[in-house]
Amino acid sequence: MDLDFTAEEEAFRAEARAWLATRVPAAPLPSLETAEGFSAHRAWERTLSADRWSVVSWPEEYGGRGASILEWLIFEEEYYAAGAPGRVSQNGINLLAPTLFEHGTDEQLARILPPMASGDVIWAQAWSEPEAGSDLASLRSTAVRTDGGWLLSGQKTWSSRAAFADRAFGLFRGDQGDTKAAEPHHGLTYLMFPLDAHGVTVRPIGRLDGKPAFAELFLDDVFVPDQDVIGEPGQGWRVAMSTTGNERGLTLRSPGRFTAAADRLVALWRSGADPGDTALRDRVADAVIGARAYQLFTYAGASRIAAGGAVGAETSLNKVFWSELDIALHETALDLLGPYGELSDTAGEAPARGSWAEGYTFSLAGPIYAGTNEIQRDIIAERLLGLPKGRR
Amino acid sequence: MRFLLDDEQQAFARSLDGMLEAAGTPAVVRAWAAGDTAPGRALWSRLAEAGVFALAVPEQHDGLGPLPVELGVAFTEMGRHAVPGPLVETVAVAAFLDRLGDDAVAAVWLPAIASGKTAASLCLLSDDSPYALDAHAADAVFVVEGDAVRLAAASGPVQPSADPARRPARPLGGTVLARRPEVAAAAGHAADVAALVTAAQALGLGRTLLARTVEHARRRTQFGVVIGSFQTVKHRLADALIALEFAQPLVRAAAVALAAHDPAAGREIAAAKVTACEAACAAARTALQIHGALGYTAEFDLSLWIRKARALRSAWGTPAACRARVLAP
Numbered sequence: 001m002d003l004d005f006t007a008e009e010e011a012f013r014a015e016a017r018a019w020l021a022t023r024v025p026a027a028p029l030p031s032l033e034t035a036e037g038f039s040a041h042r043a044w045e046r047t048l049s050a051d052r053w054s055v056v057s058w059p060e061e062y063g064g065r066g067a068s069i070l071e072w073l074i075f076e077e078e079y080y081a082a083g084a085p086g087r088v089s090q091n092g093i094n095l096l097a098p099t100l101f102e103h104g105t106d107e108q109l110a111r112i113l114p115p116m117a118s119g120d121v122i123w124a125q126a127w128s129e130p131e132a133g134s135d136l137a138s139l140r141s142t143a144v145r146t147d148g149g150w151l152l153s154g155q156k157t158w159s160s161r162a163a164f165a166d167r168a169f170g171l172f173r174g175d176q177g178d179t180k181a182a183e184p185h186h187g188l189t190y191l192m193f194p195l196d197a198h199g200v201t202v203r204p205i206g207r208l209d210g211k212p213a214f215a216e217l218f219l220d221d222v223f224v225p226d227q228d229v230i231g232e233p234g235q236g237w238r239v240a241m242s243t244t245g246n247e248r249g250l251t252l253r254s255p256g257r258f259t260a261a262a263d264r265l266v267a268l269w270r271s272g273a274d275p276g277d278t279a280l281r282d283r284v285a286d287a288v289i290g291a292r293a294y295q296l297f298t299y300a301g302a303s304r305i306a307a308g309g310a311v312g313a314e315t316s317l318n319k320v321f322w323s324e325l326d327i328a329l330h331e332t333a334l335d336l337l338g339p340y341g342e343l344s345d346t347a348g349e350a351p352a353r354g355s356w357a358e359g360y361t362f363s364l365a366g367p368i369y370a371g372t373n374e375i376q377r378d379i380i381a382e383r384l385l386g387l388p389k390g391r392r
Numbered sequence: 393m394r395f396l397l398d399d400e401q402q403a404f405a406r407s408l409d410g411m412l413e414a415a416g417t418p419a420v421v422r423a424w425a426a427g428d429t430a431p432g433r434a435l436w437s438r439l440a441e442a443g444v445f446a447l448a449v450p451e452q453h454d455g456l457g458p459l460p461v462e463l464g465v466a467f468t469e470m471g472r473h474a475v476p477g478p479l480v481e482t483v484a485v486a487a488f489l490d491r492l493g494d495d496a497v498a499a500v501w502l503p504a505i506a507s508g509k510t511a512a513s514l515c516l517l518s519d520d521s522p523y524a525l526d527a528h529a530a531d532a533v534f535v536v537e538g539d540a541v542r543l544a545a546a547s548g549p550v551q552p553s554a555d556p557a558r559r560p561a562r563p564l565g566g567t568v569l570a571r572r573p574e575v576a577a578a579a580g581h582a583a584d585v586a587a588l589v590t591a592a593q594a595l596g597l598g599r600t601l602l603a604r605t606v607e608h609a610r611r612r613t614q615f616g617v618v619i620g621s622f623q624t625v626k627h628r629l630a631d632a633l634i635a636l637e638f639a640q641p642l643v644r645a646a647a648v649a650l651a652a653h654d655p656a657a658g659r660e661i662a663a664a665k666v667t668a669c670e671a672a673c674a675a676a677r678t679a680l681q682i683h684g685a686l687g688y689t690a691e692f693d694l695s696l697w698i699r700k701a702r703a704l705r706s707a708w709g710t711p712a713a714c715r716a717r718v719l720a721p
Contacts, residue, residue, distance in 0.1 A: 001394060001397055001644065001648060002393060002648060003395055004393060004396070004652075005393050065476055285716070285719050288719065289663040291664065291720055292642065292645075293641060296645050297637065297638050299393065299395040300641050304396060307396065317633070317634050317638075320630075321638055322677070376630075377627040377631070378623065378630075380630035381627070384633060385606050386610070387606065387621070387625075389621065
């Protein structure tokens with residue numbers, strides 16, 4: 001057992017670090033949850049992809065570098081340590097792409113992946129519905145068979161990135177009206193659709209911080225051709241589960257962002273915290289330890305995958321851990337900022353010592369999305385500890 | 393990078409686990425707490441035969457080590473079975489003597505530790521703890537003060553611990569064994585090793601507390617259903633698992649860092665110590681709560697694990713000291 005990287009991995013790290021050092025924008029980009037910020041982030045995706053840094057783990061033919069999972073982790077560490085912008089393409093890259101690699105046709109891979117890698121097509125996820133949040137099995141939106149494709153109807157909501165994105169992916173029920181069938185997981189189809197298609201209405205929703213980070217989508221007989229179905233019609237649940245595993249596990253929250261945030265937190269603490277405030281000191285230490293624990297847990301998981309293991313229910317451990325760590329990190333930072341902790345990042349007198357306010361608000365959503373932490377704890381208890389199913 | 397135990401390390405863990413399971417440690421723990429050290433020393437010999445203490449002793453003194461990763465594996469299994477005695481302290485003495493730079497002293501004690509003949513205890517007076525664990529049951533009690541190390545001649549009255557199987561006492565008197573500038577550095581190294589294996593031991597304790605509680609929750613019925621089907625029970629157990637799962641890689645990485653003489657090893661060990669001990673204590677609280685009054689019953693073996701978890705939290709680095717060290721420049 002060791003924690004040393006190979007010479008090739010170290011060379012990969014050095015190459016990524018050198019590239020990032022010259023390319024990362026000197027000033028932070030405007031929030032990607034605004035129209036202006038979205039287009040600035042799209043431009044950054046193009047910069048990344050021009051040198052094949054946008055999707056390092058993908059095969060070269062789709063714009064990647066064929067990087068191993070450890071190299072991907074290394075890239076993420078360097079990316080966040082360099083203070084590079086958040087990824088506006090993450091829904092596509094982290095959620096849709098893994099599903100396509102597992103269930104997509106060659107035609108779909110060739111058509112969809114390159115423009116995703118380049119930022120030319122930015123994807124929104126359209127999972128949730130007004131009556132179906134973490135309980136995806138109770139989805140009601142429908143896909144009705146028509147000549148050469150499907151007609152989508154219904155309402156999706158809290159769709160991340162949908163206010164400004166180009167296309168979306170989600171699950172639709174084939175068995176119209178029968179939302180409480182005995183097997184609610186059956187009869188779902190995984191489909192992709194353009195957000196500017198005829199019959200789609202996008203209404204941005206203000207998030208807790210007021211930014212239109214997500215949207216509700218009203219679908220009225222939106223035509224989708226057969227080639228935009230992923231996997232078999234009616235098998236959407238199984239297809240989607242491969243995606244949610246990725247979402248909760250490695251790809252949504254690589255450790256790099258937490259180790260980088262922990263480093264920034266320590267710098268903030270050293271720059272002027274009251275040395276006698278041991279309660280605050282202990283919280284800083286716990287955040288640092290938590291980030292390290294998450295990094296090491298991920299290394300161990302990556303080592304298992306590299307040795308031929310599969311990603312399983314342990315992704316639920318990850319999801320609960322990183323979402324709670326993220327809040328603790330940001331709350332500690334805001335407390336360190338004292339009276340400045342309440343200021344938005346856009347405030348004229350906002351502290352220049354790292355933008356914590358926006359990250360804090362975003363961290364609050366962590367225990368809610370990608371399957372609430374309550375759902376994750378049920379999964380942990382039932383699948384990892386073998387406890388019986390019960391009333392929720 | 394391969395951050396996983398290899399086949400040999402896993403086989404070692406399994407064989408120790410099997411041996412300790414068969415040994416029926418709860419009776420050994422209860423005897424030890426009552427002052428009867430014979431069953432504990434018999435088990436000590438079997439652990440020595442399995443190579444546990446040799447892992448802490450360098451090859452030139454009849455050992456196999458020092459092998460921090462394997463020591464971590466061994467202490468996790470010993471924690472899993474709540475093995476009593478100055479296990480941590482004996483390994484720490486080996487680490488101390490290995491770094492002392494006095495071959496004559498090392499040649500006397502290290503082979504005896506490796507073979508299991510000698511159970512030792514250690515008191516680092518500079519480290520703010522006035523006690524030596526299980527001094528009454530140890531063959532030798534080493535006391536470090538400044539640049540001198542002495543062998544204690546006697547010990548004061550046993551101070552009852554949160555864990556009745558831990559019997560701390562003040563070491564008294566004795567003669568100076570060595571006085572040299574390397575003593576402080578060797579003591580620091582010994583404290584690191586002690587903190588590391590204490591963390592591993594806590595991890596094992598926590599694993600058993602969780603496993604037994606999960607078993608209980610699957611069997612115990614109330615209101616006509618097994619209590620493990622209640623969401624609040626499930627979520628407490630899930631949280632206990634999360635805490636242990638994320639503590640484990642910290643313990644392993646700390647051992648790897650120590651083995652590699654990484655300058656950050658002390659910080660890694662402190663992170664592992666506080667996290668593993670907190671996870672074990674949280675598992676103990678959860679175990680107690682879900683077992684209800686059974687968990688509060690001393691005759692029930694679970695109490696042996698619950699009480700040891702609390703005691704290890706303060707041993708070889710308090711949570712506050714560990715957190716301060718994580719942030720030390």
